[in-house]
Amino acid sequence: MQFTLAQVTGFIAVAENLHFGRAAEELNMTQPPLSRQIQKLEKSIGVHLFERNNRTVTLTPAGEAFLAEAYGLLASVERAPRRAQKIAEGSWGQITIGCTAVSTFGVLGSLVSTLAQRLPGVSVEIAEMVTAEQIKALSEGRIDIGLGRVGRIPETIDAALVLSEQLVLAVPSDHEFAARESIATKDISGQRLLMHDATKARYFYDLTVRYIDVEANEVAHSLSQILTIVNLVAAGRGIAVVSESAARLGVEGVTYVPLRGAPRDVVELHAIWNPESRNPALKEVLSLIRDE
Template sequence: MVFTLDQIRSFVAVAEELHFGHAAERLNMTQPPLSRQIQKLEKTVGVQLIERDNRKVALTTAGKAFLTDARKLLIASEQAPLTARRIARGQAGVLRIGFTAASGFSVLGSLLATLAEQLPDVDIDLREQVTREQVDSLANGELDLGLARPPIDHEHFESRLLQSEALQLAVPEDHPLAALNRPVSGEDLQDVPLIMYSPTKARYFYDLAIRNVPIQHGNVVHTVSQILTMVSLVAAGRGVAFVPESAQRLGVAGVKHLQLADQTDDVQLHAIWRRGQRNPALLRLLSALDHQE
């Protein structure tokens, strides 16, 4: 079954005017070709859509039902080119973003605010993944953008630094270290129970911690991978933990965040995307981020 948009337009005009002469004027054509368009449409559909005689024009029951779908077809045909042009300009479409749990309480909110302001009609598909999973998803084309930790394979991915913040020590608010009134050194932690990152599931933070502080692994009482879990254990008095400065935004009661002495490396979060990425919405987002700097 194949009918043309011209046939649909002719039918809608006659159905709305209920007069072939008026419908022909509306379409800037004469009545004979208009009648032929309706006849071809009815032949294709296989039922009579319009009853006509010398006195009146009326829709059949089938014609009334067909009119609803015919109008939708016309709207869709008019909308489709507009949608395609908007997607090409990055004003519509879908942007698939991967994010780490920690970025969820740091930069993700401001990034979504930028998207809402600059690309309000772009649908956002958010996926919480660790950096390794994001890299795989980006490589497979399942993600457009990742919010991930270093190191970054610059042969295959482009990146932009979104956040650089201090590594801090989270301690119970009544802990003796909280009364030092100075940055905490490695010597201060010699006999202190430590909640540490998993070297496999949270490798970035594990490496960062041991680069910044001389860790005594005999002091490690818990090994976890999520910052929220770590801070919650600190609040429960189970030990102290190294966390990014933005962890303060979690607002976990009973925890104090202290500066570290002689810190050499900041905690970094990057936007990363596959080289050659052509999603117009992503390109518009990156341009918007450029203008914020």
């Protein structure tokens, strides 16, 4: 089934005027070529669109149905050039954001809200994954930008710092450390530690072993998801070194104690992306992140 835009335009003109002569005049053409256009259109789709006699022209039921679709088709054609321009400008399209669990608190919500206000033509998809998975997804084109913890930034990606915060110790609320205003990293000894996995959560694993003498403690579990870690702390299964934003998870029975002996802004959250990406919307999203 093939038909042309000129045939559809001619059909709409005849359907609105119910008169071939007036429709041809409206289209700045003569009646015979318009009649041939309609005949070719009817042959192409295999139905009669009009009932004709010497006095009147009326739409068939099939013609009435086709008219509704023809209006939509014509509108789509008229929108297409501007939509293509918007996509090229980056103000239209789709962006997929990979994020860690904690980045959904504050940073991700604020970013998505800003995108909705400033780039309403860009739809946003969210994929929750740890940073190592984000880097792999960026290389494979499955996400456009990530929000993750990056210790060493690979040469294959670019990054921009979006948040820095301090390390805290998550302890059960009835733990002896819970009543302290802060605790020195060197004083953590003989505790059951809930560790971040050395492979899937390498960033926090490295921070923990950098500032805590892990060998002076017992490692109860090695995990990759912050929510699981904090819930196990609440259950009394151990204590854990986490970022201060973990408190936003709102898990009851957990107290967060500031750590002395680690730099104030040692925990960093970066926006990461593939500089080879061909998604025009990415440039606009990065501009918004830098503005924020």
